[in-house]
Amino acid sequence: MISKLFIDSDVVIGFFTGREPFANPASEIFELNEQGKLELYISAVSINNIYYIVRKYLDHKRALHAVEELIEMIQVVATTKSKIIQALKNGFKDFEDSIQYSTALTIDGIEAIITRKVKDYERSDIAVFTPGNYLKSKGIES
Numbered sequence: 668m669i670s671k672l673f674i675d676s677d678v679v680i681g682f683f684t685g686r687e688p689f690a691n692p693a694s695e696i697f698e699l700n701e702q703g704k705l706e707l708y709i710s711a712v713s714i715n716n717i718y719y720i721v722r723k724y725l726d727h728k729r730a731l732h733a734v735e736e737l738i739e740m741i742q743v744v745a746t747t748k749s750k751i752i753q754a755l756k757n758g759f760k761d762f763e764d765s766i767q768y769s770t771a772l773t774i775d776g777i778e779a780i781i782t783r784k785v786k787d788y789e790r791s792d793i794a795v796f797t798p799g800n801y802l803k804s805k806g807i808e809s
Contacts, residue, residue: 671706672696673771674741675764675782676713676720678798683717683733684724692798695807696781700740707741708777710770712763714743744770761787768793 674696682693699705714734722730750769759765764787771780771793779794781801788795796804 668776669704669706670778671708671774671776672801673708673710673744673767673774673777673780673793675767675780675784676709676716677783678781679709679713679717679737680720681783681798683721683737692802695802696798697740699807708744708771708774709737709741710746710767711743712746712766712770714738716763744774746770758790759787764788 678693678696682697696705696707700707714737717737718730718734721733725733746766750773751766753769753772754762754765757765757768759768764782764784768780768788768791771777777793779796779801780788780791781796781798782788783797785795785797785800
């Protein structure tokens with residue numbers, strides 16, 4: 668069975684910008700996805716944030732290309748009114764993370780949320796890992 672992972676936008680940004688020390692573990696996660704060993708998901712609400720930040724590192728054209736690559740590589744999950752209402756009730760300190768969590772809850776068979784900021788998901792009922800820690804938990808060193 669292929670592991671399903673919800674990817675927080677900070678992991679995607681690290682992947683596209685090559686920011687160290689975050690780029691290598693994020694790249695490994697995306698490589699496993701390309702090999703069909705993982706199935707990655709992201710919230711639709713993250714796409715504009717990813718573009719906005721990646722554009723600061725790259726330029727407009729390359730940031731748009733990165734978004735195009737991203738949506739070809741992974742599954743984009745809709746952010747609906749019901750998910751936002753749920754996010755208001757989750758008790759997370761960060762509302763954006765709460766929306767991410769509410770979105771991840773809707774993915775059938777989700778194994779984990781992958782983020783650089785594990786502490787932001789302390790109220791999560793889904794396992795939460797940094798990319799590096801997830802890889803280590805599977806016996807893969809990045």
